[in-house]
Every structure is written in C-alpha cells, then in structure tokens.
Amino acid sequence: MSEAKDGTRPPIQPPNADEPDRNARAAWRVRLHEIIFEADTPAGWWFDVGLLVAIVASVVVVMLDSVASIRAEHGRTLLAAEWFFTLLFTVEYILRLLCVRRPASYALSFFGIVDLLSILPTYLSVLIPGAQGMVVIRSLRLLRLFRVLKLTRFVGEARQLRHALAMARTKITVFLSVVVTVVVIAGALMYIVEGDASGFTSIPRSMYWAVVTMTTVGYGDIAPVTPLGQFIAALMMILGYALIVVPTGIVSAEIAEARRGRRSTQHCSHCGLDDHELDAVFCRRCGDRL
Amino acid sequence: MSEAKDGTRPPIQPPNADEPDRNARAAWRVRLHEIIFEADTPAGWWFDVGLLVAIVASVVVVMLDSVASIRAEHGRTLLAAEWFFTLLFTVEYILRLLCVRRPASYALSFFGIVDLLSILPTYLSVLIPGAQGMVVIRSLRLLRLFRVLKLTRFVGEARQLRHALAMARTKITVFLSVVVTVVVIAGALMYIVEGDASGFTSIPRSMYWAVVTMTTVGYGDIAPVTPLGQFIAALMMILGYALIVVPTGIVSAEIAEARRGRRSTQHCSHCGLDDHELDAVFCRRCGDRL
C-alpha cells in the first residue's frame, strides 16, 4: 500500500548485490521498511497499532490543552506530553526517511508533508517566544492535528468509497454548480428584500444565510422577518429539500450499479474476454461457449 | 425466540423422566415458561400484550413524575403507581427466574439485567432516604426506563433491519472515521479562526459545533460571526450535505441487494438458468420442469 502512496519503493532486491557493505545496510533497512510501511508482519501490525494510539493520544492532548480550565490546572503535564509525542513523531519521521530508498520522494509525498507539519509547530514555538507570540504559537501547534489524517492510511475500505464518489463526480459537479448559482441569486434577492434590519447586511452574508438554509442547517442567527422574505425563504427550503434528493439518487444508483456489476469469473477460452454477465452461456464477443 | 436470547432452555422433555416429583414441578414450569417466554399460545400472547401495556404505563408514570406541576398535584398517586408497577415487575422477574431451567444464565443475559435494573432503583430509593439524596434517587429511578428496551423483544422484524445494517457495517465504519477526522480538523480550525467571542471557547466545544453543523441540526447556540468563519462553515455544510449522500447510497444498495436475493436457488437441469422466482415450477426459458 505504501509504495504507490508515498512514492517510494522498498529496497528489496537491490540491483547490484555485489557491494557487501551496502547490502548489510540494506538488510536492516528492508526490515525497518517492513515494520514501518507494511502491516502484514506481526511487528508491522503492532507498529501501526501503536502509532495509531500515539496519534489519537497526541490529538487528545492538543484538545485538552485548548480548554482553559484544564490548561490552568494541568498545563505542565500537557506540555510534557506535547513534547513527548513531538519527539516520538520526530524519531518516527527520521526512521521513515532512513528506510525508504528515495527519501526525497517520501518527504514530498502527501503523508511526508503531513508527518513534517505535525512536528514542526512545537519546535517553532521555542524559536518564536514571548507573550505576544502566544496565540500564534498555539494556532501553529494546532497544525499538528493534521496528524489525524494519518488515520486514513490505516483504513483500507476508504478506497471503495472514493471510487463510488469518483464515478458520480461529473454529476456532482453539475449539481454543485446549480447549488452555487442558486445560492448567489437567493443571497442577492434576500439582500434586497430583507435589508440590514434582519441581518442581511451584505450579499456575501446573505449567501452564507442561503447555504445555512438550503443545507437545512438553519442556525437562526440570520432569519427573514418580512412576509415576502419569509415566503422566498420557504420556497428556498423546499427547493433545498428537493436538491438533496437528486445527488442521493445519483450516488445510490452508482453504488447499486457497481454492485450489480459483479460479473461472472468465467474467461472465454477462445478470445479471453472475462467480463461476462452471471447468466452468460456464450461469449458475447466471439460467440464461443464459455 | 427466548431460548437463544436469554440463554435458557425450556424444561421440556427432561432426560431422566423417572422422577415423578420433579416431573410434577416441571409440568407447571413448562406451562409457565410457555406463557412467559413464548407468544404462540393464546395465554402467552395475552401475557405479552399485558406486559407491553404495563411497561408503557410505567414509563408514562416516570415521565409525568418529572413534570414539576404534575408532581406537585398528583405526587401521591404517581408514587403509588410507581410502587404498583415495581411490585408487578418484581413478581414477573421472580416468575421468570423460577420457570427457566438455568436461572443464572437468564439473570446474566441482556434482558435479565434490564429486568433487574428496571425494578432496583425504586427499592434503593427507600434505603437512601433524606432530602439531599432526592436528586440521586430520582435519577436512579429513571434507570427503570430501560424497561422500555423490553419493547424490542416483541418486535420480530427488527432483526431484518439489523441484518441490513450489519452488512453495510464496514463501510459505515469507514464513513464514520472520515466524519470524525473532519470534525476534529474543522473544530480546531474554527477554534483558531473564530476564537472565544462567538462561543468557540475550546476545541471540544468547537467539535460539538462541527457535529451540530455537519449533521444539519444547527441549533445556533454557537455560530460563526467572522466572514472567514462563515465561509469555512458554509463549506463544511455543503460537505456535510454531500456526506449524507454516501451512506444513504450504500444502505440503499445493500437493502436492494438483499431483496434481489429473494430468488429460488434452483437450477434448470436442461438449460441451466438459475434466476427463477420462488413459485416457479417450470423453467421460464426452456419450459423444462425444475
């Protein structure tokens, strides 16, 4: 899995095997690569689970640190935990760089950048000290939350979902264009109809309201008060209600299609075509009996 | 139904039938077991319906008791009703223990524990008296609401739904992981962007807001006020809108699949067609008897 994603190749079977020194180094690198990047050996599996626990724990630390009352009481403990996890992930990052064949391509891959971003902010918080820098540091530190993205690496089935979404992509794009157009027009309309009194102070703000309404979130921080505005809003809601139906139908059909697509595993012995329907008796390309 | 669920076996056909005394006891126990655990005899059916009514009535009593004005006026009546139902369910619990072959395995089964929890709090409220203990007692008494879970025992079709959900479980897990990741990142982002002024006082609280927003509930108790925050919120809403589409499609396809499966498993021995309706006697393609 890691190969395609990280743009790296495991250093298995080095082409010129006549350099004993390099082979020796390759041996532990291969072993390390197996542990860190693969999940099919016991050691690799335990490494992944341990990493997962560490990521979740470090995210929880950042969360707790953001609650004022908890920071006031356990600030020191949280800071220690913060540095513990940062050092742990730094070691992990260096090991990853060491054991892949082409460190540069790993470092520039998506998860390479995420891995780096998840440790940088804590180090930066030392270089940029001072009371006034506090807020900036805190926000930088939050970037470490990107660490959570690593979680998706462990989830294999996500690919199937991505595939189903990709198939319906064009239609969903059309759908989103229509939604954006409706949001712009509805926002402008409500800006004229309602005016400043009820919170529709600008078109962008009215568009924010339109999104809040059409997605049926409905905070109520901005709400129409004039009868005309309420009438337009009611129409928009029913439209938004109708809009949710279309993409649901599209994706349902797409997934059902993909599922129905489960084909016979027979191969035509004559022409080799292997994409037959389940009830096929003859090859649909060459007419040979399957 | 009760056998698998309660981990008990009705004492029908005891292995050594040469003990007349034990057989005599077994007779009324078998009869009682039939009434209490089975629903296919008239007596068993009426017992189930009566129990159902009693459960609903006792839940209504607890509800009414929580309304201050009603408790002030009808407090005594409600307390009497409370004790009436508690004693009724206690008798029922003892009878259940008596008529099953292995009382221990019933007592430790899911509904055994629920049955016990639904009567315990009322008795505990006597042991822990005093004004200051009032609130605790009231909350303990509410545990009796678990009694309502018994309702599911009477609903046979729930199993089908559970099956459909179980089939889609893996995909729904993936989906929930993505949702949790998005909620964590969105929560942290809004905490930085919006700050304390608009209610985003900590990351957990921002995550609560993210869930409220992405599920389109949208209370409005916390809502973004800065243009950037509103822009991010609008993107999140459209994303949440898109997210509802995926699991809907998955479950729809899963249920449609399960339904399509309702076909005969017969094969036509002549032409091999295997997609027959359940009542088919002859192959619809070649006319051969199945």
Added chain:
Amino acid sequence: MSEAKDGTRPPIQPPNADEPDRNARAAWRVRLHEIIFEADTPAGWWFDVGLLVAIVASVVVVMLDSVASIRAEHGRTLLAAEWFFTLLFTVEYILRLLCVRRPASYALSFFGIVDLLSILPTYLSVLIPGAQGMVVIRSLRLLRLFRVLKLTRFVGEARQLRHALAMARTKITVFLSVVVTVVVIAGALMYIVEGDASGFTSIPRSMYWAVVTMTTVGYGDIAPVTPLGQFIAALMMILGYALIVVPTGIVSAEIAEARRGRRSTQHCSHCGLDDHELDAVFCRRCGDRL
C-alpha cells in the same frame, strides 16, 4: 373513482325500469352524478376545476383573515367572501346528497364528513355570538381548512405513492419503535445530565428536544450547555443522521422493486397465469409456451 371512495353507486340502470316518474328523476340524477362525481366528461372536468379553484380561494380567505392588519382593513370583504364560499359549498353538499343513490353512505364516508365539516363552522359562528366567543368561532372556522383535503381527491397518482408506503409499512413501524425508544431514553438521560438550567425541565420536554435534535430540525430553543450533555447530544445527532439512512434505503428498494416488477402482459393460454417476467418464454407454472 368516486364510487369506491364515497361508498356510493351512481344510479345507472335502476333495477325496476317500469316506473316512469322515478326514471325521469333518475335521468337528471344520473347526469348530475356524472358532472359532480366523474371527471371524464367535459362538464365533469370543468366542475372539478371550478371546485378546486373555489376551495383554494376559500382557504386563502381564511388565511388572510388570520392576519391582524388585513382583517382590520378588509374585514367586511373577507366576511362576505367567507359567507359566499360557505353557501357555495352548502349547495354543492346538498347536490351531492341528492344525486347519489345512498346519501347516508356518502354522508358517512371520509369526504362526506370533510365536506360537512368545511361548512359547519361558519353557521355555528352565528349561533354562538358574543365578544367572548370570538376566539372559539375563529378556531371553529379554521376547521373549514379541511376543505383543502378535498384536493387529494383530484390527484390520481397519490395512490401509487400510498401503495409504495404501504409495502414498506411493517419495516417503517419497526423503525419508528426504535426511534421512540431512543427518544425516551435520550430524553430521560438529558433530563438527568442537564437539569433545569438549560431548559430540560421535564422528561416530556427533554423528549421534545430529542425529537427536534434527531430529526435534525434543531431550533436551539433548548440546547445542552454542559460538556457531558453536549457530548451525548453529539452522539445522538450522529445516530439520528444514521437513522435517516435506513428508512431511505428501505423505501428506495421498495420503489425500485415495484418498478422492476413491471411484468410481461402476456397470459399463459394454458393455465391463465399472467404474472410473467419480461424475458419469460415458457409459463413458469405449467411449462406451456407463452
């Protein structure tokens, strides 16, 4: 359409045709019945359209009358319109009674009662006069809104939808039972956790909040303020989000099934079975060629 619904039979072909007087009356009754109850003659179609317009207009009059500023200005006009429509519908009601063969069964049918309820309140407002009765009269008059139910009489396709819903009824019942159970438990839980301060003053009120939350309406009039309450609420929202998926999948599959069920119109000339799949060549019951 009207026959089954109103429980009446048009007086076509009276059994004893030798009474000239009665036959003469039957003639205009048959004609009137055709106009009022059928929609397949030009006169009948125009009657239906006219009635539809009158119903909508009378509903609009009641609506406008409820707006204080409009009633203050156009009160007299609205009262006149009110009486005009009431008299119109009274005439229609009497004509309906006259032209059906069995007036009693029409009067007791669903639409017979609706027709009566839509004219009664206006007459009652004369009998119960006085300033203090005003509010009661106004509310009685609103019952005339049931007139709008007549609209459904003109919509033929509604039957198909009802059929699809009826097929999925059992499963939807199970689903609703689960929802009610979850609502009761969640309501009780939040009542204990949140208490009076944030609006959870009783279990019924907490259950109202649970419904508002799980259906993703989310008014925000009652919202959790404690961290634990917010955590439970967030779980409930995700659960509610998941719950919408199940019935959607069920109904989608049900409708798709009904649609796929579109069968061949062929009849088996041998055994008469007419429910064949589209690609059937032989009758699946008797094996005869179709």
Added chain:
Amino acid sequence: MSEAKDGTRPPIQPPNADEPDRNARAAWRVRLHEIIFEADTPAGWWFDVGLLVAIVASVVVVMLDSVASIRAEHGRTLLAAEWFFTLLFTVEYILRLLCVRRPASYALSFFGIVDLLSILPTYLSVLIPGAQGMVVIRSLRLLRLFRVLKLTRFVGEARQLRHALAMARTKITVFLSVVVTVVVIAGALMYIVEGDASGFTSIPRSMYWAVVTMTTVGYGDIAPVTPLGQFIAALMMILGYALIVVPTGIVSAEIAEARRGRRSTQHCSHCGLDDHELDAVFCRRCGDRL
C-alpha cells in the same frame, strides 16, 4: 447547442449564394457565430472561458460592492470595474445580435433576455440619479446577477439531471401537493394551539414555521412553547422526516431505471433475448451472431 436554445440558426450556406456582398458579410458573421456560439473550435473555446471568467469577476464586483466597509474604501474602483464589465457585456450583446441570422428570436430567447437584463440596470442607474434613488439603483444593479445564469450554458451534463427530474415530475408534483396540504393544516392548527405569544401571529406565519420545521431547517425564530404545541411539532418533524424518504426513493429508482436502460436494443434473431450489453456481438444465451 446554441441553436435549439437561442432559437437561432448559424448563417451557414445562405440559400441564394449569388450576392457577393452579402456573402462577404456572411463570411465574418459565420466566423463570429462560430466563436461566440460554438465551443468546438479553439477560438470558440477560449471565448467561452474568457466570458465565464468575466461573468464570475463581475458577480464578485457586485458582491464586494454590497459590503459596506469595502464600498467605503474601494467604492471608486468597484464603480469603474462595474462600468468596465457593463461595456464589455454590451459589446458582447451587440456582437451576438449581429452574427445570428434572426436577431429578434435571439433577443426574445431566455438567454437573450438574461443578457439584456444583465447590462440594463447599470445604464438605468445614470438616468435615475439622486440620493433618494440610491437604494432602487442598487437593487436594479443586482439584477445583473442574472448574468450568473449564463454559467449553466456551459454545463452540458445538466441536461441529464433535468431528464431524470422530468421523469419523476408527476410523482414529485403529487408529493408537493401533499406537503402543501400538510403545511396549510399544520399552520392553521399551530395558530390555534400556540397563539400570538410564541410568534404564531397569523396562519401564513404559522405556515412559514411549518415549512421551516418540515424541511428540518429549524431556525428557532418561531418555536412552540406550550406542551400541546411541542407535541404537535414533534409529530410534524417525524412526519417531515418520513416525507424526505419518499421522493428520495422515487428519484433513486428513476435514476437507477434510466441507468439500467443503457442496454443494446438488439434482439437475438435466434432465441429472442433482448437484454444485451452495448458491446455484445453474439447472444450470450444461444451464441448466435446478433
């Protein structure tokens, strides 16, 4: 694409080709028509992309102009940009009129009117000057937002979605009738039950609340406060929840149906099977060439 939509025909192959002068003019008109109305030549493609960018930019200018703080600071720049885009779209409009064969039918087509409406308001703002006219001008100028509708012209796939919706139109109409009826009755009911205190001041306003509730938007600007009102509202929410299920199922089935329809229309002349894949050359059942 443009032909059917704009009701115009490109002036290719003029019937009487013996007028050299007119042919000369026709030459650049044909070329211009290709660039402006077609998107399959490089020039035409670049024209479309440039126009798209200009439309989006002009919409953004109108949006920014509506934000008070931005207008205060950059008012002059925005006004200049406004006039730049207006002149640009005016030139485009004139060119469109010049190069189509029948300018009148273009001018009266949907996009002809939209194109005109998107430039008119800016010119009108000069003719209707004065401080008191400001608001009117601003609102007129907003009509230029219809320009955004042009975007849909570039989206080809929208047609497929429209088709799927058109197929389900009758059923969606029935569904909307039921929704409107429920909204009217629920609005009237809540108007009686809740009264003026909680914001249900008139039936139309109660109907607005009913739409806000049933579409699960739930602003909370109007919310029931009496126990009975909350009970009715809870029922309505569950009903609204159920209502979203039906059209979702209908559209899902409709789209799945349309998709399944993507089959070859060929019949096997030997065995008569007609459910072949599009690339099938031989019948999959009997092996005969199609």
